[in-house]
Amino acid sequence: MKRYDMIIVGAGPAGLSAAVEAAKHGMCVAVFDENAKPGGQLFKQIHKFFGSKEHQAKVRGFRIGEALLKQANELGVEVLLNAVVTGIYADKEVIVRHNDTVRHVKGDTILVATGASENMIAFPGWTLPGVMGAGAAQTMINLHGVLPGKRVLMVGSGNVGLVVSYQLMQCGCELVGIVDVAKKIGGYGVHAAKIARCGVPFYMGHTIVRAEGTDHVTGVVIGEVDEAYQCISGTEKQLDVDTVCIAVGLSPMSQLLDMAGCQMQTVSAKGGTVPVCNADGETSVEGLYVAGDVSGIEEASSAMIEGRIAAISAARKLGYLGEAPASEEISKLQASLEALRQGMFAPGNRGKIIEQTEEGIRISNSLLTKGYLEEQEIERFPGFHTQKGIHPVIECTQNIPCNPCQDVCPRHCIMVGDNITALPVVDENSACSGCGLCVASCSGQAIFLVNDSYDQTHASVTIPYEFLPLPAVGTIGVALDRSGNPVCEAEVLSVKANPAFDKTNLLTMKVPKEMSQKARFFAVKSSEQKG
Amino acid sequence: MKEHENLRVKPIQWHSEPDDDLIICRCEEITKGEIRKAVCDGMVTIKEIRRYLRTGMGLCQGQTCGKLVKGIVAKELGVKPDDLEPATGRAPVRPVEMQVLGKESEE
Ligand SMILES: Cc1cc2nc3c(=O)[nH]c(=O)nc-3n(C[C@H](O)[C@H](O)[C@H](O)COP(=O)(O)OP(=O)(O)OC[C@H]3O[C@@H](n4cnc5c(N)ncnc54)[C@H](O)[C@@H]3O)c2cc1C
Ligand code: SF4
Ligand code: SF4
Secondary structure (H helix, E strand, O other): OOEEEEEEEOHHHHHHHHHHHHHHHOOOEEEEEOOOOHHHHHHHHHOOOOEOOOOHOOEEHHHHHHHHHHHHHHHHOOEOEEEEEEEOOOOOOOEEEEEEEEEEEEEEEEEEOOOOOEOOOOOOOOOOOOOOEHHHHHHHHHHHHOOOOOEEEEEOOOOHHHHHHHHHHHHOEEEEEEEEEOOOOOOHHHHHHHHHOOOOEEEEEEEEEEEOOOOOOEEEEEEEEOOOOEEEEOOEEEEEOOOOOOOOOOOEEEEHHHHHHEEEEEEEEHHHEEEOOOOOOOOOOEEEOOOHHHOOOOOOOHHHHHHHHHHHHHHOOOOOOOOHHHHHHHHHHHHHHHHOOOOOHHHHHHHOOOOOOOOOOOOOOOHHHHHOOOHHHHOOOOOOOOOOOOOEEEEOOOOOOEOHHHOOOOOOEEEEOOOOOOOEEEOOOOOOOOHHHHHOOOOOOEEEEEEEEOOOOOOEEEEEEOOOOOOOOOEEEEEEEEOOOEEEEEEEEEOOOHHHHOOOOOEEEEEEEEHOOOEEEEEOHHHHOOO | OOOHHHHOOOOOOOOOOOOOEEEEEEEEEEHHHHHHHHEEEEEEEEHHHHHHHHOOOOOOOOOOHHHHHHHHHHHHHHOOHOOOOOOOOOOOOOOHHHHHHEEEEEO
């Protein structure tokens, strides 16, 4: 039976990061993944990540994955694909099914990084083709290049629901609406806002009553819910869709750990049943570690750090790394992990109602219920100020761990400070050159450049634009406000696709002066948007 | 678990509900009504339900219906879903054909 210093189950961000770290310290590692491609969820994430530089903020998820994989290959890590780990037994014996054989291998240490599976809800019609997990829809579009349908209803307003909704729209699907039984949007306001300004309605406090159709989805009925989350009769509404995506949370895939004899606990804040583990991710079975979503649903950014911590801890246990350097590395990584776990959306804040920001500013209720800020609300946030000439307007109004806007500005116009969850502040004394780096780097697409004195009667507004085809310069279209309503005619002044912008194009449009704080999106034809 | 032993002595009266024919476990085609009926028949843990009805024992190994079944059973018993012990993790965690299971590699 082949023996390894560390056997890693799952080649997602957690598993791959652990493999790289372990190999760096000279450990002999094997990684098994049941998929045909490595990377786990990370290769489906085509959007820019939040965080700070050390968390690779503003880099698109799949690029982070590619870099990890390259590192793993360079270090000679063995990643076996189409390899399902079907069981973990006593003395760290691991059973792997690869092609049509079963293999037994042994690890001095094991890391389980199997990720999570999507939750479902049952309603009449939920087994019809066309009803699918949002993650599944994301796999279809981003890995296989297949559209799940044309008109989509998203169920769930957390970050997964919001991110996948936006990506479906980028692929050309029409998003008919986002439904959630909760009264408030669960995901980041900046993610919601970029969907709302395309005209997508949020049906908060609503549920899906049934999906209609005989052999596939041909429509859906939604309705408002009462306190017990039951549909209030008379509120039903029929929507014309062919696809229903479900994004109602994930559950850790922790069965292997249970089987291996780890002490388990069910914690709703972690998404389900997870092993009890210490700060290094070591479970109650010595030398058996856990990292990433399987230890509690979080993010790829945190999964990667957890993977590295587990690998360093294992290296110390096996004597590949001394006590002092290992402890030093681990405390550094733990600090970085802690930074990610701050802010309004921190794991510890789940389910809590937060009414004001860390700065003491009232949170926009409109953002939480409709997905966009009201025009008069933006003025109370520090990302807003008026000034002569071109300047940024930052509509980032919740405390999230993120700061690339601060790092990229060559003129130091934007300040987040040492606390990465603080709201970005636009410095009124800095001279913005209009370079647009902040607009393109903002993972939340929440920064706009406004110039109120473009000419006597017009202002220019620069928006991040990630849709194809790019409109040609000179195109006359309509400007949409934050809710997606057309507000005025707009002429495209420029479209910049600089490599430094990494595919977030900068579209500058000319609008009447009084529209400079209203116009936040551009549409070629008004008939394509909601009236 | 003690609590469940108490639940066992308190029989639950069967009554039908309008959505009893809703399929919950897709792999084994088990309906909500069948699961509720199983609770009335005295099955009060997920393990028992699983053995009684085969919920979560099909192709996806409960990945899809696990939480749904738990929710239905908990509601029927009047407890919180998190208070029910999840089904035990057993090998193989993914379905494996018998011919593969019997073919061990020499490596
Ligand atoms: C729509 C969406 C948007 C997201 N956006 C962001 C974001 O902006 N920023 C961010 O940081 N995070 C984001 N995330 C979260 C992030 O993708 C996950 O938290 C992260 O991928 C978890 O990493 P992991 O390594 O724990 O698990 P995964 O990425 O799920 O990888 C687990 C791997 O284990 C394998 N595996 C499982 N069981 C077995 C087995 N028995 N045998 C062999 N292999 C097995 C799987 O095939 C998989 O490859 C998003 C997630 C979704 C769904
Ligand atoms: S446009 Fe350029 S100079 Fe102006 S705030 Fe943004 S990054 Fe700074
Ligand atoms: S404005 Fe800054 S902090 Fe807010 S999402 Fe954009 S880059 Fe992140």
